[in-house]
Amino acid sequence: MKLGLVVDLDTCVGCHGCATACKQWNTSGTIGPLSDENPYGKDPNGAWLNRIRTYEVDDTPNSKTVNMPMSCMHCDNAACVTVCPTGASYKREEDGIVLVDQDKCMGCNLCSWACPYGAREIDPSQGTMKKCTLCVDRIYDEKLPEDERKPACVMTCPTKSRVFGDFDDPNSEVSKLVRDRAGKQLMPELGYNPVNTYLPPRNKPVVEMYEPRSVAASVKDWVNKVISR
Amino acid sequence: MHPAFSVLIFTVMSGAGYGLMTLMIIGHLAGLPQLQDSTVLLSGGVLAIALITGGLLSSTLHLTNPKNAWRAFSRFKTSWLSREAVFAVLFYPFALTYLAAIFFGGSEVTALGLLAGILTAVLAMLTLFCTSMIYASLKTIRQWNSSLTPVNYIALGLMSGSLLLAALQSLIGGELSSSLYTLALALLVLGAVCKLVYLFWIGKPAGSTINTATGFTQANVRLLDQGHTSNSFLNNEFGYTVAANKLVRMRLLMLVLAFVVPFLLLLTSSSVLLIIAALLTLAGLLVERWLFFAEARHVVRLFHGDQTV
Structure with missing residues (x-):
């Protein structure tokens, strides 16, 4: 199994709902708390496992605003795991989820240096590295109804831009989406x-533009229409 | 990259200590006449171990959860940081055996001293190499991910070590050994050449761009919004930016402090100036290590709006 997310950049509206849901779930989940430093002060700072950035792609008049939510990519070839000196970072054999054992991490930051996606952040109060768990404490929880065994970010997304599934199964929804829509890493x-x-x-299909025409052309069109009847 | 002062101190001090220990052992075992004095050897060994120990202790200061630091020995097979930790600790018994052999048996090379000495020198260089590979193995930082990184760390470690060795020998032995003096001059030139090659190499644009980072490779991409209104861990750690003109001034300061002035002071072949030269080199290498971090640009910066790294 290779669990992960598909993010649809076409429909994401950049509402930050996934980031908020993630923070809410994971501050009390297996790796919790997910603390903040000075949360109500002048210069708040804190650990988030999911961040949304907004880009402008291409130039006016062809420009488009793209919202890009980013959390851990659960890489196949996870350098963050290789560089970890304590064995706190590990990638699960059974489903490919990359996790940090909070009891082993010494807070050297090396894994965050090895990650190109900015997926790892130090918890300011605990001093250990925090990262997306793909809500490992939700997706296997048999006490939850089956359709709720999904990461919190996927559950909350109002535009269904986030899809969770198994990339090893060629018939899963995520695999189909990646095939049909030419998914990119x-x-x-x-x-x-x-x-x-x-x-x-x-x-997007090109929207037809209204083009003002000359009176002569309009009359000609009308005459042609009448004659053809 | 944010330059953590404890890491700057650690890499400069331990680099000098390992360089000093290695060169001293090689000189002693090779029969260099000025290094057959047990006072010189013992004080050199103590100085090297003090520098290394001070550096290693300083390196633990940047950990945010140091109570788990002992676990750093556990991933020797995969992690360069773990290898560094293992070799750094393995170094001590051999270094102490070598120094004990000199302390009790004098500067005559015994079988035990020979074996312990060779192993000490090898472990010193291995530790220094592992330290540099922590940085060189990161594909996310183009300015570090190069064989020039270990070359620089080892060359500069040996260079500062040779200056300390020459200074110590002239201080205790009374007069300067010409071979140590030539060695220090040669290593100063070698170190400067390695550093200049590195500076030219990182000036060449290459690597990931904002286009490969976002996947939009056929159009211009600009950041509109970082997504957070206040600071974050990622900004603190990777967003460290220094004005370009300050970087140029720091580069000049480094070249002057670490290489040019010590070289000129060495040419006077005076013992007192030699000690000043060694201290200046250490100060210059602190600037060099600061630049090594300040000029390194992590690819996460692309997501935060940088067009290239």
């Missing part, structure tokens, strides 16, 4: 082979 040149995949915005 971010920064593939580094060779980390990230599992999370991004669906590029669709090419």
